[in-house]
Amino acid sequence: MSQLVLFAVDICAVVLLVFGLYFPRHRRRDLVVAYLGVNVGVLAVASALSTSDVGAGLGLGMALFGVLSIIRLRSTELDQHEVAYYFSALALGLLGALNTTTPWLNAGLMALILATMFLGDHRRLFRRYRHQVLVLDSAVTDHLALVAHLEQLLDARVHVATVQRLDLVNETTVVDVRYALAERAPTTAPGAPARSGARR
Structure with missing residues (x-):
């Protein structure tokens, strides 16, 4: 699986996360833009850092610091499930950008994230x-x-x-x-x- 195919898998995964899971369940339009922007931004930055002399650990730390700053300095209140969607979009972007020897493992981990969010945020789970x-x-x-x-x-x-x-x-x-x-x-x-x- 080439890097471009992994990019495409990430885009499909975040589209499914946002438009298949989050928006139909919670209907908050402003966070749709936020989740898409976080995912694509992390994907772009992590991809650029993976081909440069900067360490991947530094890039990951900067990405996590940026997302945590956004969540901490937000102007509107976020529920815990919305924070979970933030980190899911972030993780999908990182998995899509990492150039590993086992890209199918990255795709499997993306599927695991989607399955976890599907089940963990399901309306029938603790619905009362x-x-x-x-x-x-x-x-x-x-x-x-x-x-x-x-x-x-x-x-x-x-x-x-x-x-x-x-x-x-x-x-x-x-x-x-x-x-x-x-x-x-x-x-x-x-x-x-x-x-x-x-x-x-």
Whole structure:
């Protein structure tokens, strides 16, 4: 497998990552440009460094430093799954640029990254679990009472409830909640006639 073919595999992989996995699931257009730019940029820089006298380790370190700086100095908030997509796009670019004696291994590792993101970010994986930061209109100092109130409010089982701010003057509680929605049996749609087992 030549280097140009590996470049083509990387482009196909990042297109599948962005337009096949990320955008259909999360619909954030600005990060589409970011992921494509990170991948192609790392691919270009790493390819240029691999043919120069500069060490590959220095190039890899500079690429990681640049991506970490982007994530750290971002102007908008990123979720953890979006950070994972950043590093996946970065890894795909590096694998596409590395000129090794086993290019099929690079292609296999690209496929492994895509499979991992497909499964790890699948909607059916832990689909009942949620995470929210709530502001309650009362100051709750008792943890058990707080959990009971949250479970009644959310109609869910609360696994973790961490109080971030407790304001006794304004009677408010800011709490970080991680919970699981209760499973409900399917109900008949309103206005739909109920089925009967008897036949006329």
